[in-house]
Amino acid sequence: MTPRGTAMVGEEREVASLATHRLFAAGPNADLASHALAFGPVPLDRVDYSFISVVEASGLTGRGGAAFSSWRKMAATGQARGGRAAGPAVVANGAEGEPLSFKDKALLAHSPHLVIDGLLVAGRALQAPLMYIYATPAVLPVVGAAVAARGDARRIKVVPAPETFIAGQASAVVNSISTGIALPTDRRLRLGESGVKGRPTLVFNVETLAHIALIARHGAARFRSVGSDRDPGTRLVSLSGSCADQVLEVEGDASLARILSTAGVDLAEVQAVLVGGYHGRWVRPLDYRLSPAGPESHVVRPGAGVIHVLPATGCGLEATARIVRYLAAQSARQCGPCMFGLPAMSRVLDAIACGEQDPGLPGELARLGHLVGGRGACHHPDGTARLVGSALETFSDDVAAHLTGRCTRSAGGHHG
């Protein structure tokens, strides 16, 4: 699927109830003038190390997938700096290798100056001499032009990111900037201790930085004025599947059903929803909330904000088998358990999806999923195992049907 860099925040019609317009307040394709008009100046001269406590008060978490506490990441990088001559590096990560994610491209295309503001703020708070924006080819010209248009962004270097699935993984980002090779590396030390050119390195998703730009302007309380205590603020989501591809900005802890309704999805025609992307989780029915924290029975983690709708007529096992085939092919083939384990998982899932009648298949798939966990330079195997585990659970009826040679979903029997 071609990510739609031009996908715009929800249509004007039904967004009022749920969606907000914080990050895209300057409108589509905002240049520096419309950006300044909508947001006003960024108070860079007021930003110092103590800004980290403002981020702490905001409760902001990373919007790239892991939802790690943003202030902790900043503080860890700041502390690693202590006593060293070389200041840290800050990277705005715009590589969304996830094929179903296009919110970061939309953000960089329409609101590049907000990301630049956030990068300058984070760089200032940490007194970082090195700042980078890592962006995919589709938005590279826009980002380059935005950086060039500003006098305060001369120290920001724009670095191209390849469109591979793992290129956005933090150690791959640092490797790409340092050596031009966008593959994850073994991490004996955390990036916060040693990353780009051996410096303490902070890698933030571009949306995280856009929120930081607004927190620097308006404070923590304003950020928290929407969302919930466990998930304050807003987040961007990329919607796809049985609806038009679109990017929405939604409040934290939003109801999945309300997000889908806002996007124009007929809930009666939804079989299941993949949340979080190819490393995410299938859920149904739809009475879940989207939040990085909370009980799994009621909450689904947004990851990088991917929401993919499987129509009532689709087969979840077949859909997952296709995704796992892709994920296995996207292995960097650096780490053995991933290089061998993912294709093995893919073969077993293919067999289930095709209706092979071997009752041992689901158990073998679960065993392989457990085997690859925690055994790689990045989380690609863990994420793949998580997706497969959720498919076995959510589509357990379908698994049982497939093992007896039937598929409950497709009229025409098997999908070979």
Next chain:
Amino acid sequence: MGDTLHIDWTSCDGRGLCTELLPQLLARDDWGYPLARHGDRTNVGIGAGDSQAARDAVALCPRLALSLKTAP
């Protein structure tokens, strides 16, 4: 956290020497790669009794994929 044996998965080739030196800590998976029997599978916890064998494993790994991290 005590001392750990760090496995660099990007270097490991599954030769299996470490699993012979530290059978109480490491099994082999379907493809021959080391599989920690308990706990963290990349930074494998080692007890005092394992430290000599762990040092041997680090020194002898043909792929230089192992290193020791000592507890601070």
